Amino acid sequence: MKEKHNCRCDSCGCAFIPGPKTKREGEIEYSFFNCDFCGKAFIVSVTDEALRRNIRKYAVFADRQKTSTLSEMELLVAARLKQENLRRAAELRQMYIREE
Ligand SMILES: [Zn+2]
Numbered sequence: 106m107k108e109k110h111n112c113r114c115d116s117c118g119c120a121f122i123p124g125p126k127t128k129r130e131g132e133i134e135y136s137f138f139n140c141d142f143c144g145k146a147f148i149v150s151v152t153d154e155a156l157r158r159n160i161r162k163y164a165v166f167a168d169r170q171k172t173s174t175l176s177e178m179e180l181l182v183a184a185r186l187k188q189e190n191l192r193r194a195a196e197l198r199q200m201y202i203r204e205e
Pocket residue numbers: 114115116117118119140141142143144145
């Protein structure tokens with residue numbers, strides 16, 4: 106992921122270009138960036154071992170879809186995987202992010 110988006114810090118109001126970093130705590134991995142001006146941390150995502158494994162599984166389907174046509178069954182599996190990953194990511198956010 107190399108997209109550069111301008112973000113507006115909701116703490117100091119400055120616009121900045123985020124440079125995502127990751128931090129590991131046991132099997133939990135946080136992806137975040139800090140405001141260039143006030144240093145406030147914004148958490149992008151929280152993943153655990155199982156979620157990262159499922160994200161990689163989904164990426165394989167997404168990758169193959171670029172070069173070949175997936176069967177209906179594979180598309181179904183990929184769609185369910187994506188849905189489950191999003192659900193789990195939202196769950197982990199709630200569990201691990203304490204937003205002030
Ligand atoms: Zn700021």
